[in-house]
Amino acid sequence: xxxxxxxxxxxxxxxxxxxxxxxxxxxxxxxxxxxxxxxxxxxxxxxxxxxxxxxxxxxxxxxxxxxxxxxxxxxxxxxxxxxxxxxxxxxxxxxxxxxxxxxxxxxxxxxxxxxxxxxxxxxxxxxxxxxxxxxxxxxxxxxxxxxxxxxxxxxxxxxxxxxxxxxxxxxxxxxxxxxxxxxxxxxxxxxxxxxxxxxxxxxxxxxxxxxxxxxxxxxxxxxxxxxxxxxxxxxxxxxxxx
Numbered sequence: 001x002x003x004x005x006x007x008x009x010x011x012x013x014x015x016x017x018x019x020x021x022x023x024x025x026x027x028x029x030x031x032x033x034x035x036x037x038x039x040x041x042x043x044x045x046x047x048x049x050x051x052x053x054x055x056x057x058x059x060x061x062x063x064x065x066x067x068x069x070x071x072x073x074x075x076x077x078x079x080x081x082x083x084x085x086x087x088x089x090x091x092x093x094x095x096x097x098x099x100x101x102x103x104x105x106x107x108x109x110x111x112x113x114x115x116x117x118x119x120x121x122x123x124x125x126x127x128x129x130x131x132x133x134x135x136x137x138x139x140x141x142x143x144x145x146x147x148x149x150x151x152x153x154x155x156x157x158x159x160x161x162x163x164x165x166x167x168x169x170x171x172x173x174x175x176x177x178x179x180x181x182x183x184x185x186x187x188x189x190x191x192x193x194x195x196x197x198x199x200x201x202x203x204x205x206x207x208x209x210x211x212x213x214x215x216x217x218x219x220x221x222x223x224x225x226x227x228x229x230x231x232x233x234x235x236x237x238x239x240x241x242x
Contacts, residue, residue: 001044005009007070010037010101010144012017013125014082014115015045016074017180018191022068022150023105024173025166026221031068032169038071039064040095042119047079051182051205063179065170070147083114084122097139101148104144108151108158108224111192120149150206151222153192160222161229163215170208170219174201215239 009030011019017029019039021178031037041060044053051059057074057135062086075091082088096104106123107116124147129135151160166173177184178201191194211220216239231237 006036006100006225007038008101009036009105010040010096010099011105011112012040012042012072012119013107014042014081015048015079015111015121015191016043016047016056017177017183018107018142019105020063020067020176020180021191021193022107022152024063024176025169025208025219026105027069028067028169028172028176028222029164029166031070034072037068038099039067039069040072040080040099041072042077042092042122043076043079043115043192044074044076045079049182055182055190056180058125059180063196064177066176066179082118082122084118084125084224086208087168088122091127092122092216093130094136094139096127096130096144097136097142100142101144103146103148105148105150105223108149108154110154110156110158112121113191116192123147138151142147146225146227147223149224151224152211153194155192155194158224160211160214160226163211163222165212165217165219166208166221167212167218173208174204177201206208 007199011023027037032065046053055100107120109120127144131141133141184200187200207221210219211222
């Protein structure tokens with residue numbers, strides 16, 4: 001599923017299935033609203049304990065269809081071996097310039113899987129160098145307006161900058177997660193999702209409900225921005241204090 005036209009929202013993650021777990025509801029919501037959305041998986045997930053890169057590619061395509069994304073690509077970096085260096089930054093910058101996203105979703109800045117935290121900084125750096133004219137000068141420079149970091153499943157409490165209400169698309173998120181049967185069928189944990197003895201699907205639902213309570217909604221997905229958010233009209237603010 002390749003694409004050359006500009007998209008509005010691009011989610012970038014280390015492995016196939018990371019996006020579905022962390023921000024699938026947000027992507028589905030944006031697609032429903034008419035925005036062009038995309039997913040860039042940095043690796044093929046070839047080091048996963050279960051399944052294979054080929055099987056995960058098939059599952060990823062099915063999940064992309066469920067989420068309604070316009071494009072899903074793989075950068076082809078080594079699974080469990082992502083590095084943030086000039087070569088990988090340029091490789092990522094080329095995709096950023098070709099897809100020209102307005103908003104980029106990146107992994108959390110911290111994570112127990114080294115690929116996740118390295119990917120977070122790689123995304124930030126790749127987006128920055130995508131705006132430097134002398135790097136990959138054969139492509140027009142482009143720098144996204146904003147980078148959002150997923151905060152779902154954080155064990156060290158980091159307060160989200162905001163939470164997206166995904167109540168209407170949460171079941172779409174769950175359907176997309178189920179596409180990765182090779183990874184999640186019968187499992188009680190995945191990636192940054194710590195086990196509590198329940199099926200993984202139940203754990204994901206609990207987390208979604210918890211973040212939903214922060215905004216007084218059934219389900220939510222939390223995000224962090226490193227810059228301050230602006231408010232034009234305080235009278236338009238939602239979420240009751242009491």
